[in-house]
Amino acid sequence: MAIGRSHLARCVTVCVMLAALLIPGCGRANQSEPMKIGLMLDYSGAPDVSAERERGFNLAILHVNDGGGVLGHPVEGVIRDATRTPGPAVEAARSLIEEGVHAIVGPNASAAALAVVEQVTGPAAIPTVSPSATSPRLTQAADSDFFFRTTLSDTAQGPVLARVTRDRGFDNVALIYRDDPYGRGLAGSFTEAWDGRLEAVAAVDGQPSYLSELRQIASAGAQALVVVTYDDQALTIIREALDESVFTQFLFGDSVKRPRLIEEIGGAALGGMYGTAGAPSPDSIAAPAWEESFLAEFGELPVMTYVRETYDATVALALAAQAAGSLDGTAIRDHLRDMGGPPGRVVLGTAAGVAEALRLLADGGEVDYEGVASTLDWDEHGDLRRGHIEVWRFTSDGRIETVEAVLFE
Known part of the structure; x- marks a missing residue:
């Protein structure tokens, strides 16, 4: 028996639709x-x-x-x-x-x-x-x-962090950064924009202590420590720096902007310390x-x-x-x-x-x-x-406040 072209076309269409439902991924665009x-x-x-x-x-x-x-x-x-x-x-x-x-x-x-x-x-x-x-x-x-x-x-954040560091009166600083794409990226952007003396070291996650790294980068008379890592690692680093009197002045990348840090270390030690972060438009x-x-x-x-x-x-x-x-x-x-x-x-x-x-x-x-x-x-x-990069700071009474928002375009 002959099969008409229109009937054959409808059969083919139905088969294709059924196959789309059965084959993984083919139904992904289904509007239903x-x-x-x-x-x-x-x-x-x-x-x-x-x-x-x-x-x-x-x-x-x-x-x-x-x-x-x-x-x-x-x-x-x-x-x-x-x-x-x-x-x-x-x-x-x-x-x-x-x-x-x-x-x-x-x-x-x-x-x-x-x-x-x-x-x-x-x-x-x-x-x-x-x-x-x-x-x-x-x-x-x-x-x-x-x-x-x-x-x-972070090609935008690094130069702002460098400018804030200069504005705080520092011309010789140390930098410790997380040894991953985030830390290396922001550290590199900061370094390119920084025109003062700099000693830098990568911090491997999970170490119980970073004291040897801190003493290494402080040896050239650094006036402050720039911290580019996540808050849990930063907490260990900053505590050791303060407890061992290696550093008392700090600047921070965006991942350190956390209430936990100033809650645990205190406003007496961190009040007035500045950092930067990506920010919403003001x-x-x-x-x-x-x-x-x-x-x-x-x-x-x-x-x-x-x-x-x-x-x-x-x-x-x-x-x-x-x-x-x-x-x-x-x-x-x-x-x-x-x-x-x-x-x-x-x-x-x-x-x-x-x-x-x-x-x-x-x-x-x-x-x-x-x-x-x-x-x-x-x-x-x-x-x-x-977009915008925020300049922020910890306060002596344990808060985080915005200082300014810098336009990048």
């Missing part, structure tokens, strides 16, 4: 499924910081879902402990992909991010946006253009409404770094999927840069702004997302073209 966004943070190493950034992630998903969701479905968040080290981070990323995530926010640590984007999410075509991985090495990562970040590279139009939403949801405002940047990363991925009309990773990636610049209508990083953006994109319009932390104007490497 909810968008899943993974969150990778260092829960084991920095639980307090990760908890606040998770709140930023959850607030973003709440605002997206209150605005109608993505492609008509609520967004789902899937969380994994990325740690700070490459091996566990890679396994966590693979676990997220096996669970069917369409995009990932994180990892927060540069060493983890570098391994994840080069070994997992780049090859798997999963767009990945980190709110806090600042190493300059990530600019040239082999990520197939699937890695972006919502904070500045002129953010979205900030008042966003803070009101955060306060209403969680009862207190965030005090840790990169919480607002976590919110912006999550919203950007959701808006890119809505604009693409698809959950396909490449389609989402291809629309990310369009979310943060003209000619679209300006929408803010607030509940109302996110809802408006989702509606406009669903109707075929364009948006220019002004995040609560910054504009998301990404270059060809997924780096921000402009």
Whole structure:
């Protein structure tokens, strides 16, 4: 019996659709499924910081879902402990992909991010946006253009840290930095901008003592110690420096901006000590409404770094999927840069702004997302073209206060 061409075509179409449902990965772009966004943070190493950034992630998903969701479905968040080290981070990323995530926010640590984007999410075509991985090495990562970040590279932070060090009256300093992509990156950026005398040493994580390293870099008469490492390692280093009278003056990179440090060491020792960090724009139009939403949801405002940047990363991925009309990773990636610049209508990083953006994109319009932390104007490497570096200091009464915000563009 002859089979008509139209009937044959319908059969082929049905077979292709069935195959797409049965073959892993082929259904990833199916608009009938909810968008899943993974969150990778260092829960084991920095639980307090990760908890606040998770709140930023959850607030973003709440605002997206209150605005109608993505492609008509609520967004789902899937969380994994990325740690700070490459091996566990890679396994966590693979676990997220096996669970069917369409995009990932994180990892927060540069060493983890570098391994994840080069070994997992780049090859798997999963767009990945980190709110806090600042190493300059990530600019040239082999990520197939699937890695972006919502904070500045440390090529911006290093010169500000060097300027603050000079402004404090120092011309001969020591530098101790974590021996990983984050520490080496910020240390290198600082060193390039520093025009005084400098003795530097790498600090390997997990050592019970850093006294020999401290004495080595203090031997040339350094007036202060610049600390570029995570807060737990920094706590050991600073305690030893003070207890053994090796250093009494300190300056800090962004990972030391933690209440825990001054709570444990005290304002008498650390009050008046300065540091730098990536920071939200001080002129953010979205900030008042966003803070009101955060306060209403969680009862207190965030005090840790990169919480607002976590919110912006999550919203950007959701808006890119809505604009693409698809959950396909490449389609989402291809629309990310369009979310943060003209000619679209300006929408803010607030509940109302996110809802408006989702509606406009669903109707075929364009948006220019002004995040609560910054504009998301990404270059060809997924780096921000402009943003702010904060100068902060510990106070004698145990607080952390902002001194100024320096524009980078």
